[in-house]
Amino acid sequence: MKNLQTLNLLPILALASLFVEINGSNSLHPVLTGPDKAFLGSRVAFRCIAPDSSLPVAYELMRDGGVLFATDTALERDQPAPFFLKVTATSEGSYQCKATAGGSAGVSNSIELSVVTPVSKPSVTSEPFPPVVYEGSPLVLSCNVTKGSHLSYTWFFNKKEVTSSTSPFLHLTGNKLVMEKATPEHAGSYYCRAWSRVQDTTRVSSSTDFHVTVKVYVSKPRVSFSISKEGASYRGNVTCWTTRGSPPVNFSLLLDDGEVGSATATESLATWFPVAMVPGLDMGVARCRVNTEVQELMSEPVTLVVVPVGGDVKVEVEYLFTANSKMAAARLSCQVSRGTFPYVSWLLNDSVLPSETYVDSHIHPILSHYALADHRRTLFLTKLGTEESGYYRCRARDSYESEPWVESAAVLVRVTDGILNSMPRATSSTETPPKVAITTIEVITIAFCCFLLLTLAVGVVCVYRMFDREQAHTHIASTNSSYEALPLSAPTSVSGGKQTDASSTECDVQNQSVEVPV
Secondary structure (H helix, E strand, C coil): CHHHHHHHHHHHHHHHHHHHHHHHHCCCCCEEECCCEEECCCEEEEEEECCCCCCCEEEEEEECCCEEEEEEEECCCCCCEEEEEECCCCCCEEEEEEEEECCEEEECCCEEEEEECCCCCCEEEEECCCCEEECCCCEEEEEECCCCCCCEEEEEECCEECCCCCCCCEEEECCEEEECCCCHHHCEEEEEEEEEEECCEEEEEECCCEEEEEECCCCCCEEEEEEEEECCEEEEEEEEECCCCCCCEEEEEEECCEEEEEEEECCCCEEEEEECCCCCCEEEEEEEEEECCCCEEECCCEEEECCCCEEEEEEEEEEEECCCCCEEEEEEEEEEEECCCEEEEEEECCEECCCCEEECCEEECCCCCEEEECCCCEEEECCCCHHHCEEEEEEEEECCCCCCCEECCCEEEEEECCEEEEEECCCCCCCCCCCCCCCHHHHHHHHHHHHHHHHHHHHHHHHHHHHHHHHHHHHHHHHHHHHHCCCCCCCCEEECCEEECCHHHHHHHHHCCCCCCC
């Protein structure tokens, strides 16, 4: 009986021993520490430790779920086992460590190691290429590398970092810099910087400068001309130009719709064409045509006619006032009735008024209180004093000829008691008072007063007519009441001692004049 009980306990003891063995093998809980990123070619260290384990402890570093990578044995309690690794392209993967001690074993957590390839020198490319676009067109710049992983990108424009707030038309997307609508302000030098970071270490590489050109559409061309005299002959010059655009620009001159010249402006937006020209003759209709790779525009026509200076020349005077209605300056205008290229000269008291002189190749005004404008046609008297008083007149001639002059009548400009007077020169001693310039506020005030007086006059007339109508109505009403007081039939009258009735005297009654008392 006793032996039978012993035999029944043997399976139970065997199962208990197996349970203890299995439980003991899973009692270790090793911990693996180490980097999750590492630069290619660097050295890294993994450390594995199994706390509270019996000595000695055998450690094994495994990769990708079971491939033995390295082994180590710890002879001191709570001493981690280091595993040093030189990172290569094949080092990327999942790492774990296994600890074995006293018949027990355990597997640690896993660490996914990524191998970061340092960036090589990047370069910039564009779409379209070459990087030349017209304003409003899209442009995409790409930062390309031959080697490198886990990269970030930074863009620079004219040595300044590009951010989302730099321009509403610039967007950063991965390794690309996108211009939705290029503008002239986007033209310049760009470069990119590619970089990767592992813990506190950053590897950076920058590209060379990449120049972007943004072309501007040309505006409608314009045409102008001039004339000069060389000896006894004349020489004309036609200028084709535009105010906006990006060189190079090709200009063509058309005379009476026939092309007579063509030139390419590479540095500026203008070019010149010589033409035959004779004063007083119609030399034809000139037009300028401008061509680029994307545009062709034509100017407005201009008739090449040079009208010699002639006709009447007169001086008009206008006074300029400050805000407080104080006279500040006078403006004298020389009106030339005929002439394409007049040259104007001013005289004060029959002496030519100097306006400028050349000193050290620079133009300097002689008299600071005089100023010329509008191609010398306007003379400003910026100082009002006795020195500026006198007779002013202007004369004009063709700019391409030295003579003859056409002169205006003299106008007297005189400052007396702070008041500037002007009048034409006359033999009579009677002087016409000058025109007084009126400010805008004074004009508005006078207009309002006139309107108010007119309104009052109209109101008085309306009231007078209203009372007149009331009196007329009263007079008519009184007249009607008097007629109603007359008898309907005339009284009998005695004619020759005979009595007649009313019917026989109806006509007489109607022909009688009746006085109605009022």
